[in-house]
Amino acid sequence: MAIKPIILSDKEFLNHEELHYPFEERGLQFGDGVYEVIRVYDGNYYLMEEHIDRLFRSVEAIKITMPYSKEELKGLLQQLLEKNQVDLDAKVYLQITRGSAARDHAFPVDVKPNFYAYAQEFSRNLPAMWNGGSVMSHPDHRWDWCYIKSLNLLPNVLAKQEAKENGCMEAILHKDGVVTEGSSSNAYLVRDGKVYTHPAKKNILHGCVRMRVEQFCDDLGIPFVEEAFRVDDIQHADEMFITSSTTEVTPVTHFDGKKITTGSPGEVTRKLQYAYEKDAGIPTAKSLFESAEKQNA
Missing domain, CATH: 3.30.470.10 (Aminotransferase class 4, branched-chain amino acid transferase, N-terminal domain)
Structure with a gap:
């Protein structure tokens, strides 16, 4: 890099x-x-x-x-x-x-x-984008105006480091059990075909990819629900994913050491992933990952 x-x-x-x-x-x-x-x-x-x-x-x-x-x-x-x-x-x-x-x-x-x-x-993280990854919960100790993309990132840095030390790609932040977002991403839960994410209020970053995901959902007929979910809701989720400018749309397969459903990326996440790749005009993670696997075989 x-x-x-x-x-x-x-x-x-x-x-x-x-x-x-x-x-x-x-x-x-x-x-x-x-x-x-x-x-x-x-x-x-x-x-x-x-x-x-x-x-x-x-x-x-x-x-x-x-x-x-x-x-x-x-x-x-x-x-x-x-x-x-x-x-x-x-x-x-x-x-x-x-x-x-x-x-x-x-x-x-x-x-x-x-x-x-x-x-x-900066290369795309194809293994995580295609296979998904693990995340962990972490208390949200940040200030209340996270919609400002300020340089004050110490709480984010500490949360991300703890995630890394526990073998996770991201820390999912929560205030008293209510999920806000990731340490450097927006977080989403999928249940019954609907995408849930925290409302775009002052206490989360209004992600640029998040705004695009809302548009993708509208185009695909997927309900996009701006409604906060709780840490406890994740164990009952059908899918989970995170987004940011560097992670794109990345599936979450494990939360706090437990599988989310089958422990594999879900159908809604894949649809949104493909929509992102089409919008950005880039090859699919699937094609690139499978090509790399063949070369390494």
Whole structure:
């Protein structure tokens, strides 16, 4: 997952070795900033409009003045791919903070925001997408405004690490037993042909792929129910899956060490997976996974 050498910093394109910020930087000291991760397939952005819209909502929520228009930022991000000759699968990370200033909790006056973006090679996790994976429950210790994609991710990091240490691909967060989302994903339960997920309120991230999944469900005639479910409901689920820009639509086969139904990806999850792949214009995980299996045989 090599990082490409050219970094977008403000409106300049620099070699990554040239990018430096003072140690008194608001993002570093306070987490006073927001970010986005945009998926790239074969050198093309996927859901860029949705990500840029969310970035602007986030900066508005924390009262940072965005130094670019949406169209200007899209143009700069396109140049970032071109200058790095990105023509394969990748992801672009972009971050904006309130800027560099003497450390003080109150906002500094007349300080320019710091912005940077970089591209990184990023392959699809085909084994997990095709075979599914295990997740575990974890208390949701985050703040109440998770709809802001802020840099304050310590609770997410600790939950994800605990999941990793327990052999799981994700931690499913809950408040008093009510599932909110994953540490870096949105979570869904399928029961009686219906897809259930937490309502898009301020206490969860309004995922760009989540919005697309709702559209896919509408197109496929699958009821999409914005209704929170509980940890205890998962043992009675027909299927479960998670989504994000890096996991796409990934089946969940085991929860807290127990199988979900047969312990295999379900039919509704597969339909949504195919819908995602068609929308993104990418090969199916099935075809790629089976091709890799033949080569390794």
